[in-house]
Amino acid sequence: MVGARGGSVLGKGLLGIYLSVLVLLPVAALLAKSGTGGTSQFWREISNPEAVAAIKLTLIISAIVVLINAIFGTIIAWVLVRDEFPGKRIVNALIDLPFALPTIVAGVVLLALYGKGSPVGIDVAFTRAAIVLALLFVTLPFVVRSVQPVLHELDVSMEEAAESLGAGPLTVLRRIVLPSLAPAIISGVALSFARAVGEFGSLVLITGNLPFKTEVGSVYVFGQIQNENLPAAAAVSVVLLVAALVVLAALTLLSRWRSKHVL
Amino acid sequence: MAIEARHVSKRFGTFTALDDVSVTVDDGALMALLGPSGSGKSTLLRIIAGLETPDEGEVVIGGEQVTDTPARSRGVGFVFQHYAPFKHMTVHDNVAFGLSVRRRPKAEIEARVKELLGLVRLDGLAERYPSQLSGGQLQRMALARALAVQPKVLLLDEPFGALDAQVRGELREWLRRLHEEIHVTTIFVTHDQEEAMEVAEQIVVMNKGRIEQTGTPRDLYESPSNEFVMSFIGPVNRIGDAYVRPHDVEILAHDDGSATEALIKRVVHLGFEVRVELTLPDGRDISAQVTRANAAELELHEGQILPVRLPRPRVFAA
Numbered sequence: 339m340v341g342a343r344g345g346s347v348l349g350k351g352l353l354g355i356y357l358s359v360l361v362l363l364p365v366a367a368l369l370a371k372s373g374t375g376g377t378s379q380f381w382r383e384i385s386n387p388e389a390v391a392a393i394k395l396t397l398i399i400s401a402i403v404v405l406i407n408a409i410f411g412t413i414i415a416w417v418l419v420r421d422e423f424p425g426k427r428i429v430n431a432l433i434d435l436p437f438a439l440p441t442i443v444a445g446v447v448l449l450a451l452y453g454k455g456s457p458v459g460i461d462v463a464f465t466r467a468a469i470v471l472a473l474l475f476v477t478l479p480f481v482v483r484s485v486q487p488v489l490h491e492l493d494v495s496m497e498e499a500a501e502s503l504g505a506g507p508l509t510v511l512r513r514i515v516l517p518s519l520a521p522a523i524i525s526g527v528a529l530s531f532a533r534a535v536g537e538f539g540s541l542v543l544i545t546g547n548l549p550f551k552t553e554v555g556s557v558y559v560f561g562q563i564q565n566e567n568l569p570a571a572a573a574v575s576v577v578l579l580v581a582a583l584v585v586l587a588a589l590t591l592l593s594r595w596r597s598k599h600v601l
Numbered sequence: 602m603a604i605e606a607r608h609v610s611k612r613f614g615t616f617t618a619l620d621d622v623s624v625t626v627d628d629g630a631l632m633a634l635l636g637p638s639g640s641g642k643s644t645l646l647r648i649i650a651g652l653e654t655p656d657e658g659e660v661v662i663g664g665e666q667v668t669d670t671p672a673r674s675r676g677v678g679f680v681f682q683h684y685a686p687f688k689h690m691t692v693h694d695n696v697a698f699g700l701s702v703r704r705r706p707k708a709e710i711e712a713r714v715k716e717l718l719g720l721v722r723l724d725g726l727a728e729r730y731p732s733q734l735s736g737g738q739l740q741r742m743a744l745a746r747a748l749a750v751q752p753k754v755l756l757l758d759e760p761f762g763a764l765d766a767q768v769r770g771e772l773r774e775w776l777r778r779l780h781e782e783i784h785v786t787t788i789f790v791t792h793d794q795e796e797a798m799e800v801a802e803q804i805v806v807m808n809k810g811r812i813e814q815t816g817t818p819r820d821l822y823e824s825p826s827n828e829f830v831m832s833f834i835g836p837v838n839r840i841g842d843a844y845v846r847p848h849d850v851e852i853l854a855h856d857d858g859s860a861t862e863a864l865i866k867r868v869v870h871l872g873f874e875v876r877v878e879l880t881l882p883d884g885r886d887i888s889a890q891v892t893r894a895n896a897a898e899l900e901l902h903e904g905q906i907l908p909v910r911l912p913r914p915r916v917f918a919a
Contacts, residue, residue, distance in 0.1 A: 496688075498685065500687070501652070502652065502673065502675075502747075503673075503699035503702060
């Protein structure tokens, strides 16, 4: 007992130090930096029209991207779990590619494929569509990977029961399958959103970083750092951080509430 | 309504689950499909429900050909082995599901759900979620859910398989009484011969995708048509090609000339009955079943050598 308790104290201590060094201290430093000029400077920095445009663009496009992810990620997970086809294992492995690929490389690939002189005849470089495309690429695995295991464990007899009670395929999907998958979809969406808000590497090349048009929050922050305007960079970073945290927390609560009786 | 399966076959890859099986269940009957695992009994039930498509053969319910009718239009109530509760819905919503899918008026749904929860003795638990119910309660909820839509037939797949012995006993008894009350044609699948004999009026014994014998519990026990049925329904001793029920083995106080001698290896007290494990002179082991009183009278104990008579050995043609 003593040994176990000692071990658990040690574990908690280690966790505390680890999290402090990696997460809490940097966040504290960021908050401190953003506050160096007082609240008035903080407000001034984040109400700068270019900053406002960048933040708005980031949040709106992230929202669009996670919505698409929720739908297509669920469909992909469904096909990978429920359908049999040759090459399924390869397709399954491909889903993780966006995680494995350095995002800047993803940016280069997307620019080569969907940029000027596109071999497939689609040129979206320096447009907002390019942002959506790049973000869809880097966030693809989140919903797929969170829905897949839940779908795998989902009791098929539940769907059969609904069917034998008179439900058609759409009713089964709407009233049985989706409610059971909802917590997993929501948590995948939350992670996608957090990732999309902070994404930099894949966007910096393909968006062209045109202020008020294709400049997202993270790229704006980068630009401010290059101009040695650290308070502005820190202030916008804080806004992005808070937005990501709020959405993450809200969706986690929603997911927990939904899964209260499901798991 | 009567249920008929005619010449049904089903293969999964190279495995033949059902091989030209025909079954008729009379209107209002309570029938058991009994067999070991892999005998095809669950597959047959699922084919009748429309959850599986037969490779050959047809299914007729109430005189109506339903082989190509999807499960949702067959009017079949199905209770799954692990109950398949809708975990994200309350007990009330689970039971109401079939009716709400049919877009019945709210008042009708409420009345029906209330009535059914009373029937399965779950009143007061309507707002609970499946995760808050015991196995026996889940089982009854699943039954209420299946009955809510007033199915033409009720199909139960290993309905008591996942329950502990005591709850299982109560539910068997209760299912029998329920059937007497509502009289819907019912088929249930089980691998437990005692359960089949206790609950069903008719038993279909299945093995390796075929039907071995159909009959009342008494028929099957007293006149099994082959060795499989004889050894599956009740305990049995095999002596060469002959089969003898343990309770037909007579242990005598005195040899009257027709007996052989046997050595008692073990005496097992099972309450009213006593099982005696014996070794015959040729080295074969058999068991005998005697009453407690009988065992006391003969003062049976380990190591004793007594005359034993084996009347009515049954031999099946190969």
